[in-house]
Amino acid sequence: MKPAPFDYYDPSTVEETLALLQEHGDEAKLLAGGQSLLPLLNMRLAKPALLVDINRVPGLDYIRRENGTIAIGALTRHRTVELSPLLKEHCPIFCHSAQFVGDIQVRNRGTFGGSLAHADPTAQFCALVYTLGGTIVARGPAGSRTIPIEEFFLGPLTTALEATEMITEAQVPALPGPGWSVRGMQPRHGDFVIAGVAVVLDMEGDRCRAARIGMYGVGATPLRAREAEAKLQGQKLEDSLFAEAAATAAREADPASDVQASAEYRREVVKWLTEWNLKNARGRLAKGGTL
Amino acid sequence: MRIEGEYTLKAPRARVYERLLSPEAISRAMPGCESLTPVGDNVYEMVLKMGIAAVKGTYTGRIELSGFTPPERYSMRVEGSGTPGVVKGGGELRLEENGSETQVFYSGDVEVSGKIAAVGYRLIGSVAKMVINKYFAEMAKQIEGQQ
Numbered sequence: 001m002k003p004a005p006f007d008y009y010d011p012s013t014v015e016e017t018l019a020l021l022q023e024h025g026d027e028a029k030l031l032a033g034g035q036s037l038l039p040l041l042n043m044r045l046a047k048p049a050l051l052v053d054i055n056r057v058p059g060l061d062y063i064r065r066e067n068g069t070i071a072i073g074a075l076t077r078h079r080t081v082e083l084s085p086l087l088k089e090h091c092p093i094f095c096h097s098a099q100f101v102g103d104i105q106v107r108n109r110g111t112f113g114g115s116l117a118h119a120d121p122t123a124q125f126c127a128l129v130y131t132l133g134g135t136i137v138a139r140g141p142a143g144s145r146t147i148p149i150e151e152f153f154l155g156p157l158t159t160a161l162e163a164t165e166m167i168t169e170a171q172v173p174a175l176p177g178p179g180w181s182v183r184g185m186q187p188r189h190g191d192f193v194i195a196g197v198a199v200v201l202d203m204e205g206d207r208c209r210a211a212r213i214g215m216y217g218v219g220a221t222p223l224r225a226r227e228a229e230a231k232l233q234g235q236k237l238e239d240s241l242f243a244e245a246a247a248t249a250a251r252e253a254d255p256a257s258d259v260q261a262s263a264e265y266r267r268e269v270v271k272w273l274t275e276w277n278l279k280n281a282r283g284r285l286a287k288g289g290t291l
Numbered sequence: 292m293r294i295e296g297e298y299t300l301k302a303p304r305a306r307v308y309e310r311l312l313s314p315e316a317i318s319r320a321m322p323g324c325e326s327l328t329p330v331g332d333n334v335y336e337m338v339l340k341m342g343i344a345a346v347k348g349t350y351t352g353r354i355e356l357s358g359f360t361p362p363e364r365y366s367m368r369v370e371g372s373g374t375p376g377v378v379k380g381g382g383e384l385r386l387e388e389n390g391s392e393t394q395v396f397y398s399g400d401v402e403v404s405g406k407i408a409a410v411g412y413r414l415i416g417s418v419a420k421m422v423i424n425k426y427f428a429e430m431a432k433q434i435e436g437q438q
């Protein structure tokens with residue numbers, strides 16, 4: 001299969017990229033790693049008039065720690081995220097999760113910013129940035145703006161980005177400790193998940209100060225199970241509480257039915273994964289000497 | 292693929308029923324609707340322009356309304372095709388009065404074929420949900436704004 005004809009530009013600065021976007025609006029499509037866009041082009045489902053290849057734009061490939069925040073440049077490859085010593089130390093949930101993103105070839109090309117901009121409701125990095133309450137930094141003709149992740153995903157493959165804007169960075173807080181876990185249920189390794197759950201437990205002694213439970217593949221965008229999180233707050237990490245939180249999370253999910261799984265089945269999977277992840281996070285806390 | 296859900300509108304049932312069947316209200320509420328033309332009794336032809344991310348397309352289709360039991364229920368058949376694929380489906384809308392509000396329950400089966408089905412099947416469920424919610428949100432604006 002071959003794509004429909006398109007014009008090709010390869011700007012060498014962010015400014016040139018933005019000028020092209022401003023000139024062509026939504027006729028133009030940014031090409032980063034191309035792991036989602038190229039299949040769409042080859043199937044001729046997407047027929048943009050021009051591609052703006054940003055792979056030669058310097059200065060967008062980095063992972064930095066600034067105070068308690070980790071900044072990930074838009075052109076950072078998934079493989080770089082997977083192997084980053086800085087993330088391993090301060091936000092290992094990303095390194096762990098990366099191994100389930102596509103396969104190594106996909107991770108060598110796919111980019112962090114590309115995954116966020118594509119906004120697939122099953123994407124793990126979208127879900128993790130959402131769960132952690134991160135921020136998107138976007139640049140457009142009027143300069144830079146930050147978008148809280150809660151306002152960024154509007155629907156499947158739909159974000160708050162304007163046609164004249166590009167993501168330059170994503171920011172996430174460092175994890176509060178070893179109380180984290182993420183797991184998705186995939187029909188095959190590296191495939192899109194049927195449902196996935198990520199949890200982060202912030203502890204104070206043996207009690208949970210605050211919990212974050214993110215769900216993906218069970219709604220039009222990543223979701224938070226806020227009621228389930230509230231149930232954990234201020235509590236000891238008991239099995240019975242986990243079961244209750246998991247049942248609550250399953251109710252809070254908003255899944256759709258498709259060929260792979262019915263909505264009811266997805267809720268069951270969310271319940272199972274939430275409980276599993278909570279126990280796994282507790283296990284990490286115990287192993288890390290925090291419990 | 293089964294599509295079902297519900298939406299609550301803050302208006303009496305008879306009023307909601309009447310508006311849901313009004314071609315003018317349908318064409319205003321349907322996201323991306325370019326035109327809606329009557330071609331027979333309760334049969335309409337519709338042109339839709341829809342795009343999710345880079346996948347944009349123009350779809351032409353037919354809507355057929357039937358099985359009227361005012362103000363409780365009616366049925367709907369939809370057929371549409373565009374470059375990305377073909378959509379066919381049918382279902383029932385049921386209206387329940389709940390105090391001063393009306394709950395609309397919809398359920399139906401939709402078949403999607405063509406390229407979009409091959410590549411995007413796992414997204415169709417959540418895209419459909421988004422479109423339906425936008426449709427009812429716009430209907431709600433119309434109905435509740437007119438009181």
